[in-house]
Amino acid sequence: MAWYAYCIAERMSFPELLRHRRPMPLTGVTGIFNNQTFLFPTGDLAVIVSEHAEDDKARLDQQAAKDHARVIAEVFKLSTVLPFRFSTTFQDDDSLRRSVRSNQRHFLANVERLRGKAEMHLKVLVDDTCPGTSARDMTVGQQYLTSLRESASRQRERQSRARALSIQMHRMFLPLAEEITCKRTDSGKMLLDIAHLIDNKTVERYQNKYTSATAELKECSMQLSGPWPPYHFVQRHSAVAHHA
Known part of the structure; x- marks a missing residue:
């Protein structure tokens, strides 16, 4: 499963993730192309994502950019966020986890600095x-x-x-x-x-x-x-x- 990524948030901001290791729907927040968004837990962080198909890349337009920003703004109401650039994608679960884990110290330092x-x-x-x-x-x-x-x-x-x-x-x-x-x-x-x-x-x-x-x-x-x-x-x- 390929993923479109919106932002990184603090896992502790979402109690539903405390007992789960697999992606869970982020209730009430739709992403680009009206796709359901998910909380993807990895370590102390959670990545907000939605499903991504290969042909979606050609459809990323101005409305998609607005929806990207809207999702980040919604998550910002709940947690410290580190926004991803528009059109950031991951090929599968493993590539997402590897990327976040390999940069986890950097991300956590950013979260700490920007909290509140x-x-x-x-x-x-x-x-x-x-x-x-x-x-x-x-x-x-x-x-x-x-x-x-x-x-x-x-x-x-x-x-x-x-x-x-x-x-x-x-x-x-x-x-x-x-x-x-x-x-x-x-x-x-x-x-x-x-x-x-x-x-x-x-x-x-x-x-x-x-x-x-x-x-x-x-x-x-x-x-x-x-x-x-x-x-x-x-x-x-x-x-x-x-x-x-």
Whole structure:
């Protein structure tokens, strides 16, 4: 039997697994293609899976990706989770067990580090205030050199502004850890994509800080989502899964 894998969870979070060594249905949670999900016990961990056929791989589309994330979110309500990447599969029971057992120390360390934690996701959009110089009255060579200098200068200014904003966000929200990316949008604005790791018990406090931040930083357009499973904070391992 081949398996499609969603995430790893703590076995102790599921009392029905305490007396069983074989996969058991995860009641009330359907996976991709409306397949029944199962709790697959291995050591102190449980892998959430559903049955996988070879021709299923060609059917993995955007809806399947949404269902993958939905299953992880449902399990996150019950346990610490380590999400698998979308489309992770195992050829059979033995390959799943071998993979988890060979990486069990790594997985357990991740679980311990992320127990009781959640991810909050901030998107911060600000105007890109780095206009270029008019090319009027310049030769082609002058325009080219000026363009190079301005591009480098704008890039440095954007990086400096993004760094200042990220520091400001860190001071306001005080996350346990963070992952930040910055890019320029097609509309000419600058977008900071921020993932914050926080304690589950502080979600309400974090949301209150967000309300204060939106009132204080009027030059920024901000969006908040979460709490989510800690996607950005799982330390990946090079030999996690076998792909069918």
